[in-house]
Amino acid sequence: xxxxxxxxxxxxxxxxxxxVRADRLVRGARHIAHFxxxxxxxxxxxxxxxxxxxxxxxxxxxxxxxxxxxxxxPRYASTLAGFYEGCAAHLRALALGxxxxxxxxxxxxxxxxxxxxxxxxxxxxxxxxxxxxxxGMAAAWAASGVPITWGDDVxxxxxxxLPEGELVxxxxxxxxxxxxxxxxxxxxxxxxxxxxxxxxxxxxxxxxPEERVVxxxxxxxxPYFSIALIHGQGRRP
Amino acid sequence: xxxxxxxxxxxxxxxxxxxVRADRLVRGARHIAHFxxxxxxxxxxxxxxxxxxxxxxxxxxxxxxxxxxxxxxPRYASTLAGFYEGCAAHLRALALGxxxxxxxxxxxxxxxxxxxxxxxxxxxxxxxxxxxxxxGMAAAWAASGVPITWGDDVxxxxxxxLPEGELVxxxxxxxxxxxxxxxxxxxxxxxxxxxxxxxxxxxxxxxxPEERVVxxxxxxxxPYFSIALIHGQGRRP
Numbered sequence: 001x002x003x004x005x006x007x008x009x010x011x012x013x014x015x016x017x018x019x020v021r022a023d024r025l026v027r028g029a030r031h032i033a034h035f036x037x038x039x040x041x042x043x044x045x046x047x048x049x050x051x052x053x054x055x056x057x058x059x060x061x062x063x064x065x066x067x068x069x070x071x072x073x074p075r076y077a078s079t080l081a082g083f084y085e086g087c088a089a090h091l092r093a094l095a096l097g098x099x100x101x102x103x104x105x106x107x108x109x110x111x112x113x114x115x116x117x118x119x120x121x122x123x124x125x126x127x128x129x130x131x132x133x134x135x136g137m138a139a140a141w142a143a144s145g146v147p148i149t150w151g152d153d154v155x156x157x158x159x160x161x162l163p164e165g166e167l168v169x170x171x172x173x174x175x176x177x178x179x180x181x182x183x184x185x186x187x188x189x190x191x192x193x194x195x196x197x198x199x200x201x202x203x204x205x206x207x208x209p210e211e212r213v214v215x216x217x218x219x220x221x222x223p224y225f226s227i228a229l230i231h232g233q234g235r236r237p
Numbered sequence: 238x239x240x241x242x243x244x245x246x247x248x249x250x251x252x253x254x255x256x257v258r259a260d261r262l263v264r265g266a267r268h269i270a271h272f273x274x275x276x277x278x279x280x281x282x283x284x285x286x287x288x289x290x291x292x293x294x295x296x297x298x299x300x301x302x303x304x305x306x307x308x309x310x311p312r313y314a315s316t317l318a319g320f321y322e323g324c325a326a327h328l329r330a331l332a333l334g335x336x337x338x339x340x341x342x343x344x345x346x347x348x349x350x351x352x353x354x355x356x357x358x359x360x361x362x363x364x365x366x367x368x369x370x371x372x373g374m375a376a377a378w379a380a381s382g383v384p385i386t387w388g389d390d391v392x393x394x395x396x397x398x399l400p401e402g403e404l405v406x407x408x409x410x411x412x413x414x415x416x417x418x419x420x421x422x423x424x425x426x427x428x429x430x431x432x433x434x435x436x437x438x439x440x441x442x443x444x445x446p447e448e449r450v451v452x453x454x455x456x457x458x459x460p461y462f463s464i465a466l467i468h469g470q471g472r473r474p
Contacts (some may be wrong), residue, residue, distance in 0.1 A: 016258040019248065019371060023257050080474035108375050116384040117473060130379040134256060138345050138369040147353040154407065157392040162389065171389065236354060237317035
């Protein structure tokens with residue numbers, strides 16, 4: 001009997017924004033795995049605090065690097081590839097030994113995020129099941145109090161890591177916009193939104209206790225958990 | 238005491254893909270409201286079947302028109318505006334009478350969908366709270382077995398109602414694509430994907446018993462619950 005690896009979306013930040021299916025899997029799991037920055041508790045693990053079995057076996061996967069090496073440095077890819085290989089090997093061994101494993105994924109497991117790098121390494125040898133989750137962006141637009149898309153609006157989801165000119169072009173060319181990965185790219189994003197003649201809000205810590213919604217142009221820094229939104233203005237009878 | 242109207246995302250189709258918060262609100266609600274096509278049970282209502290209180294009071298909101306009048310006909314907007322006004326008036330009266338109401342929304346309440354047309358009519362008089370949900374597109378990419386976005390991928394969400402040339406341009410200009418509202422626009426979408434030189438899959442009835450994933454170019458019709466996907470190919474160490 002081969003076990004199953006479950007890639008489980010635990011939602012944007014609040015434990016009760018996890019799906020009922022995810023809640024059941026997390027509470028029942030003997031083996032839980034989650035990513036975290038070394039030395040930090042990890043957001044996905046924080047969400048499930050208090051929900052785990054008393055005899056749970058946890059496998060914390062500590063990123064060997066986050067922002068210390070530039071993304072375009074070949075050492076970044078090779079370091080991370082080795083890391084994901086090692087994590088996948090551990091999960092594979094558990095599954096081949098007959099154990100099911102729940103891998104926690106913030107938001108949705110197939111929408112950016114790290115679980116996908118395990119998924120591609122586990123298949124086809126190990127069965128993998130995906131539980132979709134509420135994305136951080138859905139929590140962000142709920143927090144903003146304003147719908148993101150109406151009628152025939154086009155929505156663009158873009159990382160703030162794009163070059164400034166590319167950001168300007170995409171902001172001009174969409175009805176609604178979601179921008180992730182803001183961090184060090186905040187000033188560039190602010191300039192791009194202004195140059196495109198649009199207004200954006202910044203949602204910090206959506207669905208978490210520190211949740212805050214502010215005009216994007218009013219801030220001088222953006223926490224890791226922040227998402228910028230431009231709301232669509234489509235058809236509304 | 239004024240009651241609260243809860244706009245509750247009930248997720249893509251399976252009751253256990255509702256959030257724990259939505260599950261609790263639905264099971265506890267004395268007043269439930271939901272949209273449906275006249276004469277049909279309605280997808281949101283189907284999802285919560287078997288979950289409602291014995292003494293629940295249901296308010297079914299029957300669309301007066303779906304595809305019988307073209308979207309650009311002024312009668313479409315005026316008919317729907319009157320309909321939403323009437324629905325909002327009913328919910329407002331309940332809330333002002335001190336009752337809480339749960340309005341069921343397929344997927345996420347602020348991502349396309351009809352709840353937003355009530356929301357804008359209830360505010361600011363009536364308190365409205367939003368419970369985000371798992372979107373149909375997240376269930377679709379989970380069903381496809383392939384992540385939708387990696388690394389710095391740009392995702393475009395577009396309705397198939399766009400003109401064909403516009404679809405081609407947007408398909409060429411994005412890494413990952415989600416297309417909703419396919420229905421009668423299937424052939425146009427198929428031509429646009431081919432002209433852009435991309436490959437797409439069609440996910441029918443994601444997270445429902447009839448779920449099916451097929452190449453977009455292999456079908457001659459698309460059910461109401463179908464979403465086309467082009468998966469991103471971004472950075473993957």
